[in-house]
Amino acid sequence: MSDSSRDTAAGAGWGAAEPGAYRRLLPPASAKISWLDPRLLWAARNGVLASWLGDPTGRTRGRWVARQEAAGAPADKVIRRTDPDRFSFLVIGDPGEGDDPQYAVVPGLLTAGGDTSFAVIASDVIYPVGSADDYGPKFFRPYRDYPAPVYAVPGNHDWYEDLGGFMRVFCDDAPPLPPGPAPRPLTRAWLRSLLWHRPDPADGRHLSEARKLRSAPAQQAVQPGPYWAIDAGPVRIVGIDTGLLGTVDAEQGAWLREVSRGPRPKILITGSPLYVDGRHEPCPVEGGGTVDDIVRDPAHRYIAAIGGDIHNYQRYPVTLADGRVLQYVVAGGGGAFTHATHTIPRVAVAGVTERDFRCYPLRGDSLAFYSRLYGRRLRMPRFFTLTEAEATAVIAERLGIPPTRAPGAPVRVTRRVRLVAGLLGTARRPDRARRFRLPVRKVYTQVFSPGSATYSPPFFKCFLRLDVSPEAVRLRCHAATGNRAQEIAPPVEDEVTIPLP
Known part of the structure; x- marks a missing residue:
C-alpha cells in the first residue's frame, strides 16, 4: 500500500503528483452537473415538495414492492447467495455524477476490489434525478470491468423520478407504475401532484444499449425491491431505503424488524447514516421507534451500520450499555462532490471522542x-x-x-x-x-x-472493502485521489477488525 493522508501530504494527493489513468475511462463527452442551473434545480424539486406538502414515498414504495411480489419476488426479500465462509465485498457510496471524481475511483477499486464477490452501492446511484438514460455513463460504463454483481439501495436523488430508473436497472426491468389514485382537489396532496416532477415518457430508450457494458453472466443480479437482505457466508447484509427525506415507512419497518431476527451477525446498509458530523441521526420509522433502536437490539446481532448520503468517510465506534461495540460508518465518498469534514466539531457523542473518531478527508485537507x-x-x-x-x-x-x-x-x-x-x-x-x-x-x-466539484486531483474519494470470515469482518476505507500512485496502490485511510459474535 502507498502512504495514506495520515502519513504524508503526498499520500493525501497534494503536490506535483502524476495524474492517474482514469481519464481514459471517461466518455468522449461527459456532461458536468451544475447545481446552480435553475433548470436542474427545478427538475430536482421533489425533495422540497415532499418536505413542504407531505412525503408520498412510503405509498409509492409500497406499490413497487407489491408489484415485485406479484411478479415473483420473494416475500421475505432475502437474496440467498452461495458465498463461502470467507469472502469479500465492496461498498460504494453516492457515486453517480458521471464525471472525473466518479471515474477516478474506478482504477483503485478494480485494483483493491477486483477479486470481491459483489458490490453494494449505498445511496444516490444516479445524479441528478435518477433518470434511466443516465445509467449508461454513470453506472454501466464506469463499472463495466468490475466482474461481479452490483446491488444497491436508493438515495433521495434516485427518488426524484419516483424510483423508475432504479427499479428498471436493479429489479429485473420492472415496468413503470401506473398512476395512483387522484388526490382530493384543493388539498396539499393535490397541490403536490400538480407540481411533482415525473420522468419523461421516452426515458430509458438507451438503456438496452447501456446494459451491454455489463452483460457477462457473472455480473448479473436481480434484487427483490428497493430494500432487501443478502445472506452471504456467515453474515446477513440488510439494505434499507430511506426515500426522499431519510425516513422508513411502516411496512418497511415491520420487515426490518422481522429480517433482523435470528443469530446470524448483520451489517446494515442505509441511504441515511445513523451517526454523522458528530450527531446521532437514528432515522425514524413510521408508527414509532427508529432504525437505530432495531440496530442496537442485542437480539438482532448487528455489528455495523454503513450509510451514504454524506459525501465523505466517517467512523464512530459506539460502545453500547451491554458492552458491545457497534461501528457506525459514513461511506458516501464514491464519486459525488465532496462534503466538508473541517466543519465537524470536536467529537463527543455516545461516548465516542476525538481519539476514537476517524474521517476522510482529514479536516486539514x-x-x-x-x-x-x-x-x-x-x-x-x-x-x-x-x-x-x-x-x-x-x-x-x-x-x-x-x-x-x-x-x-x-x-x-x-x-x-x-x-x-x-x-x-x-x-x-x-x-x-x-x-x-x-x-x-x-x-x-x-x-x-x-x-x-473539481475536475483535477486530489479528489478525496473513497470506497470500502469488507473481508468476511467466520471469526471477524475487516473493514478498510481505501482512498482515491485521482493521482497515479493511489491508483496503483490504493492507500488505506482507516481499518478496523470487527469480531463476529
Whole structure:
C-alpha cells in the first residue's frame, strides 16, 4: 500500500503528483452537473415538495414492492447467495455524477476490489434525478470491468423520478407504475401532484444499449425491491431505503424488524447514516421507534451500520450499555462532490471522542481543499488559499487536538490563516464563540458545494472493502485521489477488525 493522508501530504494527493489513468475511462463527452442551473434545480424539486406538502414515498414504495411480489419476488426479500465462509465485498457510496471524481475511483477499486464477490452501492446511484438514460455513463460504463454483481439501495436523488430508473436497472426491468389514485382537489396532496416532477415518457430508450457494458453472466443480479437482505457466508447484509427525506415507512419497518431476527451477525446498509458530523441521526420509522433502536437490539446481532448520503468517510465506534461495540460508518465518498469534514466539531457523542473518531478527508485537507475552491470562486486565490500544512495547523489550534498528520517543518498560524479558517466554517472548541463565516456548513453544502466539484486531483474519494470470515469482518476505507500512485496502490485511510459474535 502507498502512504495514506495520515502519513504524508503526498499520500493525501497534494503536490506535483502524476495524474492517474482514469481519464481514459471517461466518455468522449461527459456532461458536468451544475447545481446552480435553475433548470436542474427545478427538475430536482421533489425533495422540497415532499418536505413542504407531505412525503408520498412510503405509498409509492409500497406499490413497487407489491408489484415485485406479484411478479415473483420473494416475500421475505432475502437474496440467498452461495458465498463461502470467507469472502469479500465492496461498498460504494453516492457515486453517480458521471464525471472525473466518479471515474477516478474506478482504477483503485478494480485494483483493491477486483477479486470481491459483489458490490453494494449505498445511496444516490444516479445524479441528478435518477433518470434511466443516465445509467449508461454513470453506472454501466464506469463499472463495466468490475466482474461481479452490483446491488444497491436508493438515495433521495434516485427518488426524484419516483424510483423508475432504479427499479428498471436493479429489479429485473420492472415496468413503470401506473398512476395512483387522484388526490382530493384543493388539498396539499393535490397541490403536490400538480407540481411533482415525473420522468419523461421516452426515458430509458438507451438503456438496452447501456446494459451491454455489463452483460457477462457473472455480473448479473436481480434484487427483490428497493430494500432487501443478502445472506452471504456467515453474515446477513440488510439494505434499507430511506426515500426522499431519510425516513422508513411502516411496512418497511415491520420487515426490518422481522429480517433482523435470528443469530446470524448483520451489517446494515442505509441511504441515511445513523451517526454523522458528530450527531446521532437514528432515522425514524413510521408508527414509532427508529432504525437505530432495531440496530442496537442485542437480539438482532448487528455489528455495523454503513450509510451514504454524506459525501465523505466517517467512523464512530459506539460502545453500547451491554458492552458491545457497534461501528457506525459514513461511506458516501464514491464519486459525488465532496462534503466538508473541517466543519465537524470536536467529537463527543455516545461516548465516542476525538481519539476514537476517524474521517476522510482529514479536516486539514478538507479546509485546504475548500480554501482553493473559494479562492477560485471569489477570484481571491492569494487571500483564501491555504497550504495543507497551514490548514492542518489551524485545525489543531481551533479544535484543541494534536495534528492528525505527523507534522513536518513548523508552520506559523497567521491572522490570515485564522481568518480564512473562520470564514470557511471551521469548527471551534465548544468553549469558543462563533463569529461570522461564509456559508459552508449549511447553505454552502446544500447549494454551492454541489456546484463546486473539481475536475483535477486530489479528489478525496473513497470506497470500502469488507473481508468476511467466520471469526471477524475487516473493514478498510481505501482512498482515491485521482493521482497515479493511489491508483496503483490504493492507500488505506482507516481499518478496523470487527469480531463476529
